[in-house]
Amino acid sequence: MRNFEGYISSAANPRAKEWAKLLERKYREREGKFLLEGIHLVKEALDAEWPLEIVAFDEGSGVLDAFEEYLDGEQRDGPAWIPVSPEIIAKCSETGTPQPIFAVALKRPPMKESLFSGELGGLVAVLDGVQDPGNVGTILRSAAASGASAVVLGKGTADLYNPKTIRSTMGALFHVPVLEADLSSLLPEAGSHGITLIGTSLQSAQSCYDYDLSIGNAWLVFGNEGSGLSEQVSSLVDANVIIPMTGRSESLNVAMAATVLLFEAQRQRLIK
Structure with a gap:
């Protein structure tokens, strides 16, 4: 089964605060991670088997309907899927009307x-x-x-x-x-x-x-x-x-x- 974690509602949650910090370059460079916002980018990363740490989504939005093919079947590795509040989605986005899903991805630059x-x-x-x-x-x-x-x-x-x-x-x-x-x-x-x-x-x-x-x-x-x-x-x-x-x-x-x-x-x- 896919790795689903418990619902996070507060933008003051320590994990949510760490994700939001990735909007700043110094934190991206320090952590070696970055944010992906929206259905298209998250799908592209999953298709490319890019290393994702988590996929956070607004549980009440129905956005997971677009990810059925990625959620079917068993999975040993891969990101944790975490339902979050719209408040957290907004905190981790730079857009005025953010899409109800984002991911934390790992940097993978070539040598x-x-x-x-x-x-x-x-x-x-x-x-x-x-x-x-x-x-x-x-x-x-x-x-x-x-x-x-x-x-x-x-x-x-x-x-x-x-x-x-x-x-x-x-x-x-x-x-x-x-x-x-x-x-x-x-x-x-x-x-x-x-x-x-x-x-x-x-x-x-x-x-x-x-x-x-x-x-x-x-x-x-x-x-x-x-x-x-x-x-x-x-x-x-x-x-x-x-x-x-x-x-x-x-x-x-x-x-x-x-x-x-x-x-x-x-x-x-x-x-x-």
Whole structure:
């Protein structure tokens, strides 16, 4: 049988208070855990067999009707399912009208070495100071959809485990490994392993459609929404490409640009 625990009604309950603390980054980093809000994200995590500590739900909402397939049969391992009050649901959510279910998930970042070993080799998206959670989430979705093997978040990039970022990934973080790293040390190490680092620049004359993105180990590096790649990271890339625009626009949003390049890389690799 599924592991059901007793009803928790008060937001002052010690366990509820610990869950709510995970809305703050310092507690997420200290505990190695984060919150998943809503039916879609909890289902995505369960489907991906992501390690969940608990699933808390509003018993009176009928939300478990959407989880019948996950509750049938016997289970030796897995999260504890805990009925809680709407007060606790609200305390553990950043949204104005929270869905009646959330989970506490464990962080599961890949080891840096796996990026070089061939285990996660291939196409990798690297973010240098991309600050908007929505942009980070969209890039993760595009990376997962285009077959990228990993995403690297450099310093200054929005926290992956921020509830806003988590929501904007729409569950993609369960399907593509994500590593947080210092790019000033990681990129030179990648170069020493024969990985090609490809940046984006409006000053580049090299079209992304003419550049060979089908090469084995290629990392696409995307910069901050306003200032692009930092000076330090820009000095470390092997080449810069531009997305040609025949219409009238100064530039593309970084999430749009990343999506174009990731799918162009996918197109070239499929052809090859």
